[in-house]
Amino acid sequence: MNMPLNTSADIHDPVEQARYNMVEQQIRPWNVLDAGVLELLSVVRREDFVPPAYQGAAFTDTRIPLNPDAQEAERLGQVMLEPRVDARMLHDLQVQPTDRVLEIGAGSGYMAALLAARAERVVSLEIDPDLAEFARENLRGAGVENAQVRQADGALDPIPDGPFDVIVLSGSVAEVPQKLLALLRDGGRLGAYVGHQPMMRATFVRRSGERFETSQPWDVVVPRLRNFPEPSPFKF
Incomplete structure (x- = not known):
């Protein structure tokens, strides 16, 4: 049986209360029940990866812009995803301590930090140079040493570090x-998050030799990564 991450007696600080509420009210109801993942959400401090202007929203169930222009941030995919989305992705990937991980879209570095806490090594690509540096600074500040952020286009640039256990x-x-x-x-x-608005699915692909097994266990809507192909959703 999974016990709550903290007890009420442990929570005296408003920030810790907000973190506890995030886990218990947003993340656990999204079928994130692995005790190790839940504990990690206290170890990797989300507020350390949030832009200063949005510190008050660090634990809310909302996307956080990583660009001063919120509409532009959404259009360019420059956002921190909702805490429950990152947590459920981490939970369902079942990252192991020996895994080498590739992330496309470093953003603030928060997901890279979560992945790095479970994996051997993480390489995270970020197309925007300012965001790449922001992610590096955040990871350094959090003491994460096994995650590297590279300024690169995950859709178009070569990726020389493979193969990977997790992408x-x-x-x-x-x-x-x-x-x-x-x-x-x-x-x-x-x-990955696959599809077109208003319907996208969290999609998981496992490689077994030359076979690829796919599952799509939950719905979600997430801003686009740039430069990946956009086939028409309509079929005739």
Whole structure:
């Protein structure tokens, strides 16, 4: 049986109360029940990755812009996803201590920090140079040493570090990129948000030899990653 992350006696600080409420009211109801994942949400402090202007929203069930222009941030996919979305993705990928992980879309570095706490090594690509530096600073500040942020386009640039045990797309795509599936090690898993508004699905692909097994266990809407192909959603 999974016990709550903290007891009420442990919570004296308003920030810790807000963190506790985030876990118990947003994340646990989204079927994130692994005690290790839940504990990690206290160890990796989300507020340390949030832009100063949005500190008050660090624990809310909302996307946080990483660009001063909120509409532009949404259009360019420059956001921190809702805490429950990051947590459920981490939970369902079942990252292991020996895993080498690739993330597409570093953003603030928060997901890279969560992944790094479970994995051996994380390489996170970020297309925007200012965000790449922001993510690096946040990871350094959090003492994360096994995650590297590179300024690169995950859709168009070569990725020389494969194969990987886990690949995470921290933004949505119209379809799972074949380029990234080719970088999976045998037994490796890819997690992505796939589809078109208003309906996208969290999509998980596991490689078994030359076979790829796909599941889509939950619905979500997430801003786009840039430069990945956009096939028409309409079929004739």
